[in-house]
Amino acid sequence: DSIQNTFHVTPLLFIVPIVVIVMIVRKAKPLTALFVGTILAGVFAVIFQPEILMKVAGSDTMNFSSAYKGVMNAMTNSVYIPSGNEILDENKLFSAGGMEGMLSTIWLILCAMFFGGIMQEIGALQKISDTLLSVAKSTFGLFASTTATCIFFNGTASDQYLAIVVPGKMYQKAFQDKGLAPENLSRTLEDSGTVTSILFPWNTGGAYQSKTLGVATGEYVWFAFFNLISPIMTLIFAYFNIKIRKLVTKKSEV
Template sequence: MNVKTIKRPTFIEALVPITFLIIIISVSILKFGADPQIPLLLATIVAVLLGFKLGYKWDDMEKGMISTINSSMQAILIQMIIGIIIGTWILAGIVPTMIYYGLQILSPAIFLPSAAILCAIISVATGSAWTTAGTVGIALLGVGQGLGMPLPLVAGTIISGAYFGDKMSPLSDSTNLAAAVTEVKLFDHIGHMLKTTSVSFVIALILYGFVGMKYSGSALDTAQINQLLDALKQHFHISPILLLPPILVVSIVIMKVPAVPGLLCGGILGGIFAIIFQKSTLADVILVSHYGFNSQSGFEAMDSLLSRGGLDSMMYTVSLIIVAMCFGGVIEKIKVLEVIAEKLLIFTKTRGSLVLTTALSSIFCNFTMADQYLAIVVPGRMFRKSYEEKNLKLKNLSRVLEDSGTLTSSLVPWSTCGAFMLTTLGVHPFAYLPFAFLNLINPIVSIIYGYTGFTMEKDEILSPSKEIDDSSSSQELINEIE
């Protein structure tokens, strides 16, 4: 029986599906204003055709796609539940209450730094940028809009704070993954990240302070704010008691209850509070959970802000994740990334170039594989040996993976994180990207540290590390870590 030999792609062949993806997405989004799902599907077809040419069977590539999709299933479940939370919390008056009190407490001069710090605190406590954006973030978006600030600016501030907390929290999936894939103790990893992330966050807060001063000098539209406050009170029962569900959800997550049941409790609490405090019916709760809240107050500012949420609102994101994971699964299965990685190693002669190449590889994985987990795992496997050869502690590698992979994931519209933020905040990632100061600054700070050697710790004595089976897929490694 003749068995068809599977070949490795040449470097030129490996670039074909990547180049096609970049071109088709650029043309479709920038020229036609299309969504990225179909371009990603077309790029997947190109990758599959390359796989056939290399000798792979359809079953092999299909298994690669399903395996990668499976890695994102928890993220998909969380997105759907957060869609339910947003809908029920608006119906219950929870989000309107947070907006109402926020408008009375915060001023334009301090709003942006305060919002970033608040999101950072909540995200450290929960370990989730998504939970922060889907709850407190929605309220802050309303406060910022009421204060007359551009929504992309407010969204960028929310993203910065949320991802600081997500990155630094011992409860975060990405933080634990980066530590595990490099075999670094969790709190050693967090402590080492603090040296780059704290500097980046302080710079971001200073920038937000300067931008906020611009709005503090302009005349505040108190009539607009008072109109929004009156509209909120007219259509919702506003009470400090309605702040209890967010506090309870944060507490549940801190107690290390798994994310899915913990967040589901938040959605159920939203429904119960809607029935008790807003006199909603069970039918209202079920409909809003599925289709989202539709504000029809006649006040455009409030209606545009509060008409959101629901399970259906997340289906765009779910479809995007599935298609993106198909592409990522195929190009990993047919060794496209492995071949490109080997070429990248040529550019890692010095410590600085190694850090730069690691950071760019993580960002590249976010754009091509559309998943922050893979943006941590794949470069982590690719460059581990290089860090050891340069006598660098592996916590330097784990830090760079998060400084670049975790923090840039929300800036890619077709990635799991970017798609979620688009659906949740209603602002396109390319619109808030210039204002997500932490996410832009942190990779640069990390690269500067690499070239200067600042805080780049070295091993006193090299010890042989645990071998990693290069034949295993990144998904298998994620499964082992979990």
């Protein structure tokens, strides 16, 4: 009852996420899908939640100015909507941080990008890759080096994307020289770069998860079984040569 008394609940509100999902399925550009979803959400808020917008805007009347201010405040600032229910209000269920709530994560992403760019430009990444490749003599060694590099970058570069892109560039030629198909490198990057980012509290992935869940990284890390086991399974598969595809070269026609 508290939700229905506070908001105008109708199945028509599902139109917004459905439109976004359809655009994603049809492989629309991410910025386009986000922009359309944001605009539609603002329009639907004006149509179905005018009272809420007036509260957010701090206005007693609904007009263009209050509607615009309410939508922009909801998108950019921290918003809290009291419902009159003691339990819901105590847990601040109807609250959102907007873009303001994500600024700490954005700063971390920017710092990680700057750090990674500097490391690449001064040649530090190339030096690291050359050292690791000199040790990776076997196929298993190559997989192990790639896995270790991804985890290393998640812990030092503090950004998931750098932990995927940089090792991918570093080991692309090495996988080709070993006669290994590109999907082996791609799978290793995902298994060790993508999933381990949330295990580091200073990484953008860990910071986002901790901020979203409201749980410290050190508390949930021991329950992230998939993230902990995934790199190990990659090494096991590489050691026993399971699902390791070879590079197929097309013979030139005579």
